[in-house]
Amino acid sequence: MAFSFYMPDIGEGVVEGEIVAWKVKEGDTVALDQPIVEVMTDKATVELPSPRAGTIAKINYHDGQICPVGQVLVVIEEAGGASKAAAPAAAAPATHVSTQLAAGLPATATPSSTRGGMTATAFQGKVEVVDLTAGRARVLATPATRRLARQLGIELGRVPATGKHGRVTSADVRGFGAGGTSSSTALATTTSYAPMAIAAGGDEERIPLRGIRKRIADNMSRSVHTAAHFTYVEEVDMTDLVAVRERAKGRAADRGVKLTYLPFIVKAIVSGLKKWPALNASLDEATQEIVRKRYYHVGIAAQGPQGLAVSVVRDADRRSIFDLAREIERLGDAVRTGTATRDELTGSTFTISSLGKLGGVLATPIINFPEVGIVGVHEMKQKPAVVDGQIVARWLMNLSISLDHRLVDGWDGAMFLQDVKALLEDPTTMFMEMV
Amino acid sequence: MAASILDRYFALDDDGRARGLLRVLDEDGAPVAGAEAWLASVDRALARRLYEDMLRIRVTDARMMALQRQGRIGFYGEALGQEAAIVGAAAASQPQDWIVPALREAGVGLCRGMSLDSYLAQIYGNAADPTKGRQLPCHPCDQPHHYVVMSSCVSTQIPHAVGIAMAMRLAGKGDEVAFGFMGDGGTSSGEFHVAMNFAGVSRAPCVLICQNNQWAISTPGSAQTAAETIALKAIGYGLPAVRADGNDVFASYLAVKHAADLARAGGGASFVELLTYRVSAHSSSDDPSRYRDEGVTEIWRGRRDPLRRLRTWLDGRGWLAAGEHDALAARLEAEVRDAIARQEAVGMPALATIFDDVYEEPTWLQREQLAELEAWPRVRAPHAH
Numbered sequence: 001m002a003f004s005f006y007m008p009d010i011g012e013g014v015v016e017g018e019i020v021a022w023k024v025k026e027g028d029t030v031a032l033d034q035p036i037v038e039v040m041t042d043k044a045t046v047e048l049p050s051p052r053a054g055t056i057a058k059i060n061y062h063d064g065q066i067c068p069v070g071q072v073l074v075v076i077e078e079a080g081g082a083s084k085a086a087a088p089a090a091a092a093p094a095t096h097v098s099t100q101l102a103a104g105l106p107a108t109a110t111p112s113s114t115r116g117g118m119t120a121t122a123f124q125g126k127v128e129v130v131d132l133t134a135g136r137a138r139v140l141a142t143p144a145t146r147r148l149a150r151q152l153g154i155e156l157g158r159v160p161a162t163g164k165h166g167r168v169t170s171a172d173v174r175g176f177g178a179g180g181t182s183s184s185t186a187l188a189t190t191t192s193y194a195p196m197a198i199a200a201g202g203d204e205e206r207i208p209l210r211g212i213r214k215r216i217a218d219n220m221s222r223s224v225h226t227a228a229h230f231t232y233v234e235e236v237d238m239t240d241l242v243a244v245r246e247r248a249k250g251r252a253a254d255r256g257v258k259l260t261y262l263p264f265i266v267k268a269i270v271s272g273l274k275k276w277p278a279l280n281a282s283l284d285e286a287t288q289e290i291v292r293k294r295y296y297h298v299g300i301a302a303q304g305p306q307g308l309a310v311s312v313v314r315d316a317d318r319r320s321i322f323d324l325a326r327e328i329e330r331l332g333d334a335v336r337t338g339t340a341t342r343d344e345l346t347g348s349t350f351t352i353s354s355l356g357k358l359g360g361v362l363a364t365p366i367i368n369f370p371e372v373g374i375v376g377v378h379e380m381k382q383k384p385a386v387v388d389g390q391i392v393a394r395w396l397m398n399l400s401i402s403l404d405h406r407l408v409d410g411w412d413g414a415m416f417l418q419d420v421k422a423l424l425e426d427p428t429t430m431f432m433e434m435v
Numbered sequence: 436m437a438a439s440i441l442d443r444y445f446a447l448d449d450d451g452r453a454r455g456l457l458r459v460l461d462e463d464g465a466p467v468a469g470a471e472a473w474l475a476s477v478d479r480a481l482a483r484r485l486y487e488d489m490l491r492i493r494v495t496d497a498r499m500m501a502l503q504r505q506g507r508i509g510f511y512g513e514a515l516g517q518e519a520a521i522v523g524a525a526a527a528s529q530p531q532d533w534i535v536p537a538l539r540e541a542g543v544g545l546c547r548g549m550s551l552d553s554y555l556a557q558i559y560g561n562a563a564d565p566t567k568g569r570q571l572p573c574h575p576c577d578q579p580h581h582y583v584v585m586s587s588c589v590s591t592q593i594p595h596a597v598g599i600a601m602a603m604r605l606a607g608k609g610d611e612v613a614f615g616f617m618g619d620g621g622t623s624s625g626e627f628h629v630a631m632n633f634a635g636v637s638r639a640p641c642v643l644i645c646q647n648n649q650w651a652i653s654t655p656g657s658a659q660t661a662a663e664t665i666a667l668k669a670i671g672y673g674l675p676a677v678r679a680d681g682n683d684v685f686a687s688y689l690a691v692k693h694a695a696d697l698a699r700a701g702g703g704a705s706f707v708e709l710l711t712y713r714v715s716a717h718s719s720s721d722d723p724s725r726y727r728d729e730g731v732t733e734i735w736r737g738r739r740d741p742l743r744r745l746r747t748w749l750d751g752r753g754w755l756a757a758g759e760h761d762a763l764a765a766r767l768e769a770e771v772r773d774a775i776a777r778q779e780a781v782g783m784p785a786l787a788t789i790f791d792d793v794y795e796e797p798t799w800l801q802r803e804q805l806a807e808l809e810a811w812p813r814v815r816a817p818h819a820h
Contacts, residue, residue: 008506011720033501044722051505138811143800341725 003052004072007061011043016068016211019061020045028056030076037074039067042342054078064306066211141168152177212306223369227404231364232413236421238380238395244427248321255322262300262354263324265377267430268423270296270317273350276416278408280349282370290407299348299368300328304335310368311335312348352377365402372404373413375420440469441689453666453676456710459685462739464747470685477685479754485526485684486745486755487763489518492542493742494767495551496715498775499558499573503719507779508558510572514539516682516714519741520646522546523687524709527695528614533581533603535596537616539646540585541575549577551770555778567791568784573718590621593630593643600641600704601633612698613641614691620651622665631706635672638703642694643674645706646681648713653726669706681709682741712739786813 007017017039024036035047036056058075061067139156140163141149148170149156156168159176163169209217241264252259273280273296281292296317299310311331313324334340351368352375359378367374380397387394399420403413423430444457459470466474496513503511514521517539525546528534534543541554553565557575560568565576566584576584583599586592596615603611621627622645634641645665649656662668669676675697679690687709694705712735716723723729737743749755755763786808790801797805 006506008504009509010504010506012510043720044716045724046504046719046722048504049501051507138807146800146803 001078002057003054003076003078005051005074005076007039007067007069007071007073008048009069010039010046010048011041014041014043014069016066017041018066018211019063021063022059023047024056026056026059029079030054030056048073050076052076052078068210139168140166142170145170145173149173216308219369220366223367227367227369227372228406229364229367229402230405230410230413231362231400231402232410232417233362233398233400234417234421236397236399237385237425238397241424241427242395252322252325257322257325258329259322259325260328261380262328262352262377263321264424264427264430265352265354265375265420266298266313266316266324266328267321268420269350269352269375270298271423271430272416272420274317275419276412278412279373279403279416281372281407282349283372283404283407293349295349297347297349299351299371300331301351301353301368301374302332302335305338309335309340309345310348310351311340311344312346314347350374355379359398362398363400365400367402367404372407373416374402375417376400376402438469439472440467441473443469445693449670449676450667453664453670453678453708455678457677457679457686457690458683459689460683460744460748462682462744464744464751466748473689474685479752481526482745482749482754485522485688486742486749487767488522488525488542488546489684489742489745490764491545491767491770492518492521494764495545495554495771498768498771500715500719502775508572509560510719511558512538512573512718513715514542516735516739516741517646517648517711518542519684519745520681520687520709520711523681523684523689524614524616524644524691524707526684526688527691528612529610529695531581531608531611532695533583533596533599533611533613535583535592535599535613535615536585537590537592537618537621537646538573538585538587539618539648540616541573543614543616544575544577544580544582547577547580547582549575549580549582551774552777553577555774556781559778559781560784561778561781562784563778563781564784567788569789590617590624590626590630593617593621593626594633596641596643597630597634597637597639597704600639600698601637604637604639609640609701610699611640612695613639614695615641615643617643617645618651619645619647619649619656619659619665620654621645622668623651623659631669631672631674634704634706635674640698640701641704642691642698643704643706644691644694645708646711647708648681648711650713650717650723650727652717652721653723655727664708666706666708672706675705676708677705678708678710681711682735682739682744684741684745711741 010017018041020038020040022037024030024034030036030050030053032051032053033049036050037048039046039048055077056074057077060072060074067073140161141156145168146156149159149168152173154173154177156173159168159172161168162172238261241261245259245261245264249259277292280296281290283289284291295315298313298316300313301308301310303309311334313319313327313331316324319327331340331344334344348368348371350371350373353363353365354377356377357379359376359380361378363376363378365374365376376399378398378400380395382393383396384391385394385396386392399417401413401417440457440459444452444455447455458467459474461467492514496511496515499508499511500513502508521540521542524540525534525543528543528547530547534540534547536543545551545554552563554575556563557566557570558572560570560572565578566574570584571587574585574587576582583592583595593615596613600613603613615630617627630643633639634643647656647665651659660668664678666676666678675694677690677693679686681687690707690709694707697703697705712732714732714736723732746755746760750757787805790797790805793801
């Protein structure tokens with residue numbers, strides 16, 4: 001008999017787990033409680049023991065894939081076959097409830113016009129409808145509102161709702177009782193669009209949007225829809241810094257450090273942030289306060305094995321160039337090998353997006369929300385430049401900065417980047433500012 | 436003849452006891468100098484019983500962790516490495532006493548007679564659960580054996596223990612002692628101060644026991660307090676303190692017994708620190724490899740293991756040969772397996788029970804909500820057991 005092992009919630013409230021490594025393969029025999037797979041969640045990396053003795057019939061999620069809680073992780077053909085089978089996965093009747101729940105994504109706020117719907121946060125994945133009674137639509141209201149409706153003899157289900165998540169408010173009830181159809185004073189604060197459906201057409205592949213890709217998508221759209229982005233680009237003459245780095249490379253190598261340009265850029269940016277505190281800030285939307293941070297945790301955005309990852313150099317203002325180089329290298333390795341901890345991937349106050357040789361000429365980087373600034377570092381190459389009236393070959397590099405115009409004016413942004421440019425073009429000034 | 440280790444330890448002043456460490460068996464299960472006479476008075480049945488209780492906790496915990504990873508129960512916190520402190524303290528209690536646990540004392544309940552079935556019913560939150568499935572798994576209660584339900588809120592239970600003791604004295608129940616447990620983390624809370632102060636001032640019949648396992652989730656003891664030992668804190672409150680090796684079941688028993696005897700004799704409250712180590716993760720939601728050196732943990736898992744220590748001593752006396760040990764382990768495994776099978780077969784509590792126990796009579800609002808709830812389509816996830 002086939003036993004379906006559903007991905008359990010192995011922390012308190014985790015929604016998915018990444019498969020780190022299978023310890024068995026399809027066709028293998030497993031004993032009861034034998035460790036079969038290592039799974040990483042937001043909270044912990046743990047081994048899952050087999051809930052049945054038998055043979056591994058089918059592995060649904062492979063190494064590196066994300067398995068949502070409640071999905072069938074593996075099917076085990078039970079030895080002996082005496083145990084009763086789990087409910088067949090295809091048995092779910094198609095009702096509006098199961099369809100909505102089967103979407104597997106947290107439900108958005110239920111609009112008031114479709115109050116009969118049910119939010120899906122409690123269950124992920126496919127569900128089985130045990131009992132469907134044609135009851136009246138559920139009405140959301142506080143006990144005080146229910147009491148009011150009862151006193152006024154009003155059936156709550158008939159009152160148009162204006163409250164959060166489609167809740168009927170006391171004002172709605174009074175307005176309805178006074179003869180109006182709605183007492184609506186609350187206005188919708190956000191515009192929402194119906195989800196864009198893409199009709200099937202031609203040779204296509206459909207990849208579920210989930211895991212890291214989903215998080216990137218959510219974060220990027222939130223940033224673009226919230227921050228008022230503007231981008232400013234400046235060219236930096238790196239020739240002097242090239243010479244400095246060349247001289248320091250040997251000393252760095254003696255200490256086992258690979259010295260790139262990035263630590264110098266971090267140093268210059270931190271120096272600029274100290275001078276222009278508006279750029280090392282966030283907007284607390286709840287309290288309508290600008291939070292200026294006196295700590296400097298610099299995010300380094302780079303391509304990881306699963307997509308974009310921002311590793312965080314903590315307290316970058318208190319680190320030497322060698323220390324920065326070592327930390328950047330260590331974090332880069334951690335991202336590549338998937339061993340970076342949550343702390344190493346969160347908490348930045350300003351971000352640098354470094355594409356190295358793929359840096360191109362200019363970009364419009366998207367801010368790592370809720371920060372207010374991001375600097376894109378472009379490819380450094382030798383180009384003709386005019387120095388003292390002569391055309392000479394110089395090492396030139398562009399920096400593109402995107403800023404949130406809600407908090408940062410063009411003046412501050414431009415002055416910041418000019419300061420960074422000045423420090424990089426004359427590295428001796430950078431050392432003057434070092435702690 | 437050398438003075439007995441017990442006489443020497445209890446002859447120390449408060450400061451000496453709070454800085455010292457009472458130990459009967461060393462890490463390799465050999466009697467420490469001066470403990471031989473007391474050990475000679477230990478009978479076989481008692482020693483075997485202590486070992487069996489410790490092994491039951493270990494076997495149960497291991498099975499529960501596996502069930503959690505299989506999605507069959509929602510949450511678990513094991514007591515791996517702390518079995519001696521738990522069983523030692525339980526053995527020092529009498530049936531009429533009250534146990535007010537922190538989070539790693541379910542084993543105290545089991546030792547006092549809470550059935551495995553009752554314990555598992557709470558973990559499954561099924562219809563047989565005395566708390567009707569309302570608590571996080573691993574939060575048992577057992578009224579018949581005076582085991583009070585635990586709260587996940589750190590240290591809120593310590594004032595309860597002192598309050599229970601004060602109430603019992605007012606009621607004239609002179610032979611009942613309240614055992615209030617806490618972890619090392621709990622001793623940094625305001626409630627700890629409140630409880631210690633009232634315990635000292637009221638001289639109520641209670642024993643406040645800290646299982647110092649050196650980790651409050653990810654906070655190490657060194658970041659928890661600047662005090663040299665936790666037991667030293669008791670002195671400021673005017674409470675006698677005893678500090679014992681929590682991985683030595685005999686020392687744990689003697690320390691708690693001493694405190695309980697004092698309380699029962701009208702001598703008031705006292706404080707016991709049992710020094711041990713949390714070998715496991717804090718709970719099934721925790722991953723200690725992210726914040727501590729697991730090389731250290733291996734020492735506690737290996738040479739300092741409390742079961743190994745007692746087993747070596749028992750074996751040395753010819754009281755627990757390898758064959759007997761294996762038979763005992765197999766019996767306990769079977770007990771747990773059978774209890775799991777029974778409790779997995781019990782259904783969930785009836786939906787209507789979620790409205791119980793709020794008011795003596797349900798209000799119109801509750802009746803209306805219940806009617807609405809019962810009219811609503813019911814769904815359940817197929818992986819729910």
